[in-house]
Amino acid sequence: MKKLSNKKMNKTFRDNLITYGMVIAAYVIMQILVSAGAVSSLIQGLLVPLCTYAILAVSLNLTVGILGELSLGHAGFMCIGAFTSAFFSKVMENTALPSGLRFFCALLIGALFAGIFGLLIGIPVLRLKGDYLAIVTLAFGEIIKNLVNILFVGLDENGFHISFTNTMDLNMSEDGQVIIKGAQGITGTPHDSNFTIGIVLLLVTLFIVLNLIHSRDGRAIMAIRDNTIAAESVGIHITKYKLMAFSISAALAGVAGVLYAHNLSTLTALPKNFGYNMSIMILVFVVLGGIGNIRGSIIASVILTLLPELLRGLNDYRMLIYSIVLIVMMLFNWAPKCIEWREKVAARFKSKKSVKKEAE
Amino acid sequence: MSFISYLINGISLGSVYALIALGYTMVYGIAKMLNFAHGDVIMVGAFITYTMCSTMGLSPVIGVLAAVVACTLLGMAIEKVAYKPLRKAASPLAVLITAIGVSYLLQNVALLIFGANAKAFTSVVSVPALKLADGQINITGETIVTILSCLVIMAGLMLFINKTKAGQAMLAVSEDKGAAQLMGINVDGTIALTFAIGSGLAAVAGVLLCSAYPSLTPYTGSMPGIKAFVAAVFGGIGSIPGALVGGILLGIIEIFGKAYISSQMADAIVFAVLIVVLLVKPAGLFGKNIQEKV
Numbered sequence: 001m002k003k004l005s006n007k008k009m010n011k012t013f014r015d016n017l018i019t020y021g022m023v024i025a026a027y028v029i030m031q032i033l034v035s036a037g038a039v040s041s042l043i044q045g046l047l048v049p050l051c052t053y054a055i056l057a058v059s060l061n062l063t064v065g066i067l068g069e070l071s072l073g074h075a076g077f078m079c080i081g082a083f084t085s086a087f088f089s090k091v092m093e094n095t096a097l098p099s100g101l102r103f104f105c106a107l108l109i110g111a112l113f114a115g116i117f118g119l120l121i122g123i124p125v126l127r128l129k130g131d132y133l134a135i136v137t138l139a140f141g142e143i144i145k146n147l148v149n150i151l152f153v154g155l156d157e158n159g160f161h162i163s164f165t166n167t168m169d170l171n172m173s174e175d176g177q178v179i180i181k182g183a184q185g186i187t188g189t190p191h192d193s194n195f196t197i198g199i200v201l202l203l204v205t206l207f208i209v210l211n212l213i214h215s216r217d218g219r220a221i222m223a224i225r226d227n228t229i230a231a232e233s234v235g236i237h238i239t240k241y242k243l244m245a246f247s248i249s250a251a252l253a254g255v256a257g258v259l260y261a262h263n264l265s266t267l268t269a270l271p272k273n274f275g276y277n278m279s280i281m282i283l284v285f286v287v288l289g290g291i292g293n294i295r296g297s298i299i300a301s302v303i304l305t306l307l308p309e310l311l312r313g314l315n316d317y318r319m320l321i322y323s324i325v326l327i328v329m330m331l332f333n334w335a336p337k338c339i340e341w342r343e344k345v346a347a348r349f350k351s352k353k354s355v356k357k358e359a360e
Numbered sequence: 361m362s363f364i365s366y367l368i369n370g371i372s373l374g375s376v377y378a379l380i381a382l383g384y385t386m387v388y389g390i391a392k393m394l395n396f397a398h399g400d401v402i403m404v405g406a407f408i409t410y411t412m413c414s415t416m417g418l419s420p421v422i423g424v425l426a427a428v429v430a431c432t433l434l435g436m437a438i439e440k441v442a443y444k445p446l447r448k449a450a451s452p453l454a455v456l457i458t459a460i461g462v463s464y465l466l467q468n469v470a471l472l473i474f475g476a477n478a479k480a481f482t483s484v485v486s487v488p489a490l491k492l493a494d495g496q497i498n499i500t501g502e503t504i505v506t507i508l509s510c511l512v513i514m515a516g517l518m519l520f521i522n523k524t525k526a527g528q529a530m531l532a533v534s535e536d537k538g539a540a541q542l543m544g545i546n547v548d549g550t551i552a553l554t555f556a557i558g559s560g561l562a563a564v565a566g567v568l569l570c571s572a573y574p575s576l577t578p579y580t581g582s583m584p585g586i587k588a589f590v591a592a593v594f595g596g597i598g599s600i601p602g603a604l605v606g607g608i609l610l611g612i613i614e615i616f617g618k619a620y621i622s623s624q625m626a627d628a629i630v631f632a633v634l635i636v637v638l639l640v641k642p643a644g645l646f647g648k649n650i651q652e653k654v
């Protein structure tokens with residue numbers, strides 16, 4: 001009995017090691033290629049966004065794959081993480097705080113605020129089910145984006161000033177500084193993130209998510225996903241575990257937001273980066289990578305982010321091809337008939353192999 | 361007085377939302393899927409009318425008819441190619457993502473053909489504006505036509521569903537697919553019919569929307585699409601009167617929010633109202649709350 005469980009432990013352990021190893025290997029290869037000068041500046045500029053998307057996909061997979069609830073507001077949590085942390089960094093920019101420590105604090109603040117919002121939103125929302133939950137999370141994401149777009153915050157010697165109309169309304173003293181300028185967002189955020197930090201954060205995210213999945217709490221969460229009523233009847237606290245998964249997922253999205261914000265000098269909340277389109281794009285990574293499959297999320301986010309860039313030579317046609325590839329891949333991966341056909345082909349391969357073996 | 365004109369504008373915008381929401385709600389009721397490409401069918405319909413009327417100079421009636429026919433065929437084609445193979449897929453998310461793919465596809469095809477610049481849509485309505493109360497209230501022809509056509513379509517649809525065999529078949533399929541098939545109902549045909557009706561209505565909605573707000577881009581459909589989806593959920597997704605009430609309420613809330621609170625906050629207000637409604641009534645205003653049996 002003991003031996004059996006040992007073996008099983010080893011398998012998950014080995015599985016996790018492969019995931020970590022894959023990320024580290026990708027990092028080492030990229031670093032070698034960059035130092036050899038074999039990577040175009042375009043791809044180099046994509047390295048931090050790649051880490052951001054991978055973190056987002058892994059964290060959303062916690063909600064969609066492990067908890068089994070469809071969330072379309074993930075970009076909203078990223079938005080909160082990005083703005084709170086960029087705000088902090090901007091305020092602390094001229095103080096004596098060393099930049100490494102400042103970024104670390106910004107990271108904690110971004111994750112904390114996103115997590116708190118996840119908790120606050122989760123308490124009422126997680127009572128809903130399925131598509132209703134999806135539309136409410138979508139609504140929350142849009143509200144957050146909308147509010148950030150009309151938020152003005154300034155700082156002078158009297159402290160912070162907040163307004164929802166315009167800069168004049170802040171009533172600032174003359175040497176005050178407007179930090180969040182409504183639709184113009186935050187400009188001049190210190191450029192603190194780089195590829196190495198991105199990879200480290202991705203590894204930390206992986207560590208948190210993988211450990212959660214294979215812990216007692218993770219098994220409770222998966223039990224809720226598989227059958228809520230059965231889970232409740234064996235004494236699992238539904239609300240507690242749902243909120244736990246949801247807020248951890250939100251906090252990790254906040255981490256991705258921090259990484260995103262500190263990679264850009266101008267941070268604005270556009271439909272493109274924090275709107276529902278972004279949430280949907282992350283969901284596409286998760287579903288295409290395999291629902292509940294953490295490693296798949298990373299691979300899918302890398303492929304789908306690189307694909308439009310690799311197709312750049314085709315100019316106007318690239319997004320068209322991207323959408324067709326997306327539809328075809330979904331049909332190929334999920335349609336029952338395609339799965340049947342794939343199994344048939346695989347079986348034919350296998351039988352050929354075994355025939356060969358016998359002949360030998 | 362401005363209150364009344366805001367109200368009328370709200371009802372007019374709400375009628376467009378209701379027409380789009382009908383497509384969402386019917387498809388959801390029958391195929392249990394969120395058709396994210398529905399908003400982009402609106403855009404396709406508007407572009408076809410634009411090409412027919414503004415570029416080729418044909419009469420608006422032909423333009424609208426062409427848009428309805430083309431969108432009906434488009435809706436059936438999308439269902440056949442992209443959604444039908446995934447109907448029995450292991451996860452309902454698969455078809456959702458495919459719908460998103462179709463949405464990207466339609467947007468990018470429109471982008472290739474028409475470019476990213478906004479086109480000025482010429483209104484298809486030639487009804488004169490109505491002036492009431494000594495010209496203090498001005499109701500445009502577009503508003504009158506939008507509200508009237510929404511009511512006519514709604515009544516027609518209710519008659520179709522309750523009085524015809526095909527309509528009854530749609531109700532039966534949405535209730536229980538397997539049992540409907542055993543009763544000799546052509547399930548695939550009924551689902552295709554639902555997509556056809558929904559997409560045809562989307563074309564009408566697109567033309568009406570662009571007549572009132574005459575700026576047409578490949579992304580015109582996506583925000584109204586999301587709002588209409590909200591309207592459908594608001595009224596209880598799967599319920600046809602719910603879509604009408606939800607759509608009109610949503611339009612009124614949006615216009616009032618813009619007029620009395622803040623034009624930048626209008627979308628946030630719409631979404632906030634939705635959240636409040638769903639927290640009080642988790643299945644929407646007209647939705648059936650089905651108890652889960654153990």
